[in-house]
């Protein structure tokens with residue numbers, strides 16, 4: 001396994017957000033995390049990339065327990081991880097190409113020519129060849145998400161974490177993002193964790209789906225197992241509140 005959470009609890013002051021989380025993710029696997037608003041999905045993702053520390057328990061990324069790492073060591077682990085944030089989190093004052101190049105310029109000793117060639121390839125992968133010199137505010141929401149994905153794969157990380165990659169997108173654009181997530185798994189062997197509200201997306205991209213309910217994982221399994229779960233809370237969620 002490449003990600004392993006053991007007995008993880010997370011509280012903010014006396015507010016318990018995640019409770020007794022045990023979850024392991026295999027190399028090359030795509031795991032979707034579903035659950036209602038406020039159930040703790042984004043917090044779980046932040047723990048996996050060390051943006052938050054667990055109140056108790058451990059978060060292993062390969063052979064490193066990142067819950068106890070110093071910032072410099074954490075940075076090294078993070079170089080192997082890409083993150084696609086909910087609101088794309090692009091630098092508005094930089095061109096698309098500079099956004100994609102940013103991490104490479106900051107954290108690698110690659111020559112500018114090599115960086116430009118990587119940027120070109122990654123923009124091609126996400127279907128934005130012609131947009132390198134655009135500014136983020138000239139792009140649609142779906143295009144911004146694709147730039148964010150190009151930036152995340154620039155380092156060829158082993159792990160990519162996605163926070164709501166298809167939210168706010170029309171079904172066609174959401175489908176394009178889903179295909180790209182699948183592409184990173186199939187062609188690049190990336191391990192992905194995808195927080196989503198979008199059940200169509202979860203069924204399409206994920207090898208396994210984990211459902212969080214009030215800070216606890218109440219179901220984990222493949223699409224079939226989730227669809228046929230006997231747990232009413234799962235049925236209610238996947239049917240959009242309509243028990244059928």
Ligand SMILES: Nc1ncnc2c1ncn2[C@@H]1O[C@H](COP(=O)(O)OP(=O)(O)OP(=O)(O)O)[C@@H](O)[C@H]1O
Nearest residue numbers: 012015017035036037038039040041042043044195
């Ligand atoms: N930094 C923080 N300080 C205090 N409480 C927080 C903090 N971050 C998250 N929370 C609380 O933790 C709970 C879970 O939040 P989280 O963002 O993980 O939920 P979520 O499932 O991702 O929700 P959504 O689908 O709406 O994004 C919420 O009650 C939220 O208010």
